[in-house]
Amino acid sequence: MISIEEKSHCSGCHACANACPKNCIQMISDEEGFWYPQVDKEKCIDCGLCEKVCPIIHKWQPDDSRTTTAMAAINLNEEIRFKSSSGGIFTLIAEEIINQGGVVFGAAFADDFKSVHHICVDNTDDLEKLRGSKYVQSKIGDTYKQAKHFLDSGRKVLFTGTPCQIGGLYSYLRKPYENLFTQDIICHGVPSPMVWEKYVDEREKKAASKTQRMFFRHKKYGWKTFAVLFEFSNNTAYIKNLREDSFMRAFLSNSCLRPSCYDCSFKSVKRQADITLADFWGIQNVLPEMDDDKGTSLVLLHTSQGKELIYFLKDKYRYKNVNTEVITKYNPAGVVSCKLNKNRNRFLKCIKNSEFDKTVSKYTKDSLYRKTRSFIGRLMRDIRK
Numbered sequence: 001m002i003s004i005e006e007k008s009h010c011s012g013c014h015a016c017a018n019a020c021p022k023n024c025i026q027m028i029s030d031e032e033g034f035w036y037p038q039v040d041k042e043k044c045i046d047c048g049l050c051e052k053v054c055p056i057i058h059k060w061q062p063d064d065s066r067t068t069t070a071m072a073a074i075n076l077n078e079e080i081r082f083k084s085s086s087g088g089i090f091t092l093i094a095e096e097i098i099n100q101g102g103v104v105f106g107a108a109f110a111d112d113f114k115s116v117h118h119i120c121v122d123n124t125d126d127l128e129k130l131r132g133s134k135y136v137q138s139k140i141g142d143t144y145k146q147a148k149h150f151l152d153s154g155r156k157v158l159f160t161g162t163p164c165q166i167g168g169l170y171s172y173l174r175k176p177y178e179n180l181f182t183q184d185i186i187c188h189g190v191p192s193p194m195v196w197e198k199y200v201d202e203r204e205k206k207a208a209s210k211t212q213r214m215f216f217r218h219k220k221y222g223w224k225t226f227a228v229l230f231e232f233s234n235n236t237a238y239i240k241n242l243r244e245d246s247f248m249r250a251f252l253s254n255s256c257l258r259p260s261c262y263d264c265s266f267k268s269v270k271r272q273a274d275i276t277l278a279d280f281w282g283i284q285n286v287l288p289e290m291d292d293d294k295g296t297s298l299v300l301l302h303t304s305q306g307k308e309l310i311y312f313l314k315d316k317y318r319y320k321n322v323n324t325e326v327i328t329k330y331n332p333a334g335v336v337s338c339k340l341n342k343n344r345n346r347f348l349k350c351i352k353n354s355e356f357d358k359t360v361s362k363y364t365k366d367s368l369y370r371k372t373r374s375f376i377g378r379l380m381r382d383i384r385k
């Protein structure tokens with residue numbers, strides 16, 4: 001049966017919990033707010049399935065026939081692009097699957113915005129819930145089981161998420177499906193759900209109101225500004241860029257990420273997913289004509305299924321092919337894990353029982369701040385170059 005000796009060896013993908021025939025695995029939050037499997041030993045029959053489906057124990061290896069191609073792409077629908085984190089390519093793919101009678105899985109806020117969960121959507125209006133990056137770990141719940149049910153009934157399924165969530169899905173399914181399409185992202189890492197909840201509580205306390213809408217990447221001041229926007233029910237709003245917002249500072253200084261993100265098993269140019277989406281950082285150097293600061297996607301195509309789907313949609317987006325070297329040059333999160341901030345554990349302990357903005361400020365007075373500031377400074381310089 002599955003047992004977590006080393007936290008960095010569990011991404012919290014939920015594959016083991018979905019696979020257990022006795023339903024005896026619960027995903028329980030630890031003191032940092034990250035979920036890990038916990039087995040009810042009374043009910044366990046020692047069948048070993050939970051270990052068989054773990055994508056970290058059994059790491060996927062690409063076969064030599066897999067060739068990854070890359071392109072810069074922009075959805076021609078300006079309204080959708082504005083509402084999306086990069087070039088709005090996720091919505092294009094998802095709309096096509098739904099128009100073909102399929103369903104789409106992805107990450108959505110809970111009604112109170114205090115957590116993020118994977119949900120299933122079967123109409124294009126509801127795609128709004130999945131649109132836009134949520135920089136916090138999304139809970140898979142039983143969505144792998146749901147996806148299998150649709151796949152077995154012959155319905156097309158698009159499953160989207162972080163590379164470890166896509167790895168977890170494939171390991172759980174344990175056989176190929178022609179009606180399955182998958183899309184992952186270049187993933188910096190996922191912040192703790194506990195930290196996110198604390199942060200939302202504080203925003204609401206300061207606004208004396210409840211969150212009505214929230215965007216991590218509002219484009220009011222441009223794509224490269226990373227504007228965090230809260231709209232509250234008392235008609236007030238909070239908007240700050242990535243240098244000013246305390247949550248983004250904690251996220252990008254690597255102070256609140258899941259342990260597995262510092263030693264990620266899923267970093268590589270070749271991926272298990274059919275398609276990878278990312279921000280095309282460095283676009284102003286590579287293809288300045290594709291940069292209007294409204295968002296350009298980097299699209300990686302790994303399988304013939306992914307290539308066919310994207311080329312079928314080619315009248316709906318503007319694109320230029322590029323060399324996959326742009327990943328290592330401008331978006332290293334695609335291939336290497338982020339560096340552990342030496343203050344991470346101290347920060348996570350402290351944030352639990354203290355005021356959020358003040359705690360981030362306190363830490364930002366020491367080396368954590370210098371690191372955050374220099375990381376953000378470098379990021380801003382890179383994306384503006």
Ligand SMILES: Cc1cc2nc3c(=O)[nH]c(=O)nc-3n(C[C@H](O)[C@H](O)[C@H](O)COP(=O)(O)OP(=O)(O)OC[C@H]3O[C@@H](n4cnc5c(N)ncnc54)[C@H](O)[C@@H]3O)c2cc1C
Nearest residue numbers: 084085086088089090106107131132134160188278279333
């Ligand atoms: C935690 C996280 C870290 C990221 N790190 C990087 C990075 O280092 N470099 C980079 O270039 N891009 C990164 N991205 C990807 C980038 O922000 C965009 O999501 C991507 O470019 C797709 O943009 P889009 O405009 O096509 O679609 P959008 O509509 O903006 O994206 C929607 C898609 O993102 C998925 N999604 C949103 N939040 C989550 C979540 N919490 N967990 C799993 N899936 C989620 C949805 O399911 C959907 O598939 C990250 C995204 C997330 C969520």
Ligand code: SF4
Nearest residue numbers: 020044045047048050
């Ligand atoms: S060994 Fe089998 S029954 Fe026991 S927890 Fe794992 S999957 Fe469940």
Ligand code: SF4
Nearest residue numbers: 010011013014016054
């Ligand atoms: S990585 Fe996924 S399958 Fe492996 S132990 Fe963690 S939650 Fe379970």
Ligand code: SF4
Nearest residue numbers: 163164187189261264
């Ligand atoms: S960095 Fe790796 S382990 Fe962390 S969420 Fe992303 S894919 Fe999963």
